[in-house]
Amino acid sequence: MVPTHDDPRYLRSREAIVAAAREVLLTHGPGALTHARVAEQAGIARATVYRHWPRSDQLLSEAMATVPMPFFDAPASPTRDWLVRELTTLAQQLGHHDVRVVATTLASAALWEDDMDARRARFADLLASRLADALDDARARGEVDLHTDPRDAAALVIGPLYYRATIERGTTDEHVVATLVDGLGRWR
Incomplete structure (x- = not known):
């Protein structure tokens, strides 16, 4: 049985x-x-x-x-410095071969399988929401004048990291990350 x-x-x-x-x-x-x-x-x-x-x-x-998602879960001031640290850590993680393989495998599987797509959507929403909330708070404190909607920030700063790691199979240093963060708005 x-x-x-x-x-x-x-x-x-x-x-x-x-x-x-x-x-x-x-x-x-x-x-x-x-x-x-x-x-x-x-x-x-x-x-x-x-x-x-x-x-x-x-x-x-x-x-x-089952593994907690630590990225963007504990915003700190100044927000720009915190965001550069978070994104640099994310870029370093994506630079590991195994993480790169997992990221591309899961992204690919999400195209064909509903349960994988639901996980992808939850993951993307979690990152976008956390980042948007941190940017909204920074804007409210007068730390930044954003050039974009905070909900678009994840695509604007994480997208290039993912591209560099998966398409180019390269790494992204803190200088490139800082340039991406500075592109979100005028920081004070």
Whole structure:
């Protein structure tokens, strides 16, 4: 008899797999996240992992969903300096081969799979909202006269970082990041 989605055994094995996948992801990076390694970490059969997630990109997506998104979550003043630090860190992360692979794989999968597209949309909205809120607060404090709608800021400053990392396979330094941030408005 095959366990159903509300069967406690099914739910326990799924929880164990997600916890193991998250641990492998955080400890060894996305390139190490294989069905075999997750099964070993969880102490279950590899076939069980395949039963829940037939493809490794699905398993990776599930593991990534459990990892907190730290970018733009704790704005600080002066906002310009904070934003340059945040974006420089993001650029450095995108410069890692494994992160670049994950980013492009998930973006590609979102074109074809509704659940991946929903995750992409939530991720994009989270980043855009956090950045917009920080810029709105900076504007209210008189730190910046924005040249753009705060909701467009993520596309204007993160887009080039993603392009540099994925299309050019290059890195973005703090100087380029500062130029992007300065393009958002006149900072005081």
